[in-house]
Amino acid sequence: MERVLAVVDPTEVAKNVVREAGEIAEGMDAEVVLIHVTTDEEYSARRRAMEALPKMNTSYTHDDAKKGATEFARDIGDEILTEFDVEYEAVGSLGNKATEILDTAAEYDCDHIFLPGRQRSPTGKALFGDTTQRVILRFDGFVTVATS
16 A cells, blocks of 8 residues: 545544544555545535625635645644654545545545545435445445544
8 A cells, every 4th residue: 555545524533534544554654645625516605605795805716715625634634644654645626526536546546545424314325426435336446434
């Protein structure tokens, strides 16, 4: 194992995922790539909110969203991975979570993906799709999923 990808979001489960990825990577002398994906819906909502502020001449671009996502991933890495002897890189992305996770794993040639899962009913998965399920089915490598 040379490189692992850990998916970061603002939950305690995600912090545990990063911790687990750091521990495994340290034991295998591997690098860690941290990714935070901002969905198109999240981007649109934030952009509308920014534009609605009175007397603010502020725009919120795709680049701003990616930069913010990268900074968020880096902040989590700084908080969690300092206890491990690992190198890590933070990546921010904008789009469909499963697609961005899989594309980043391929781009960085990751051997293993760590991601936070969530409890969702079979009906919810069918109606809304499930990032975890899509990553597990499409990634040609190991996937570790942590749930609360």
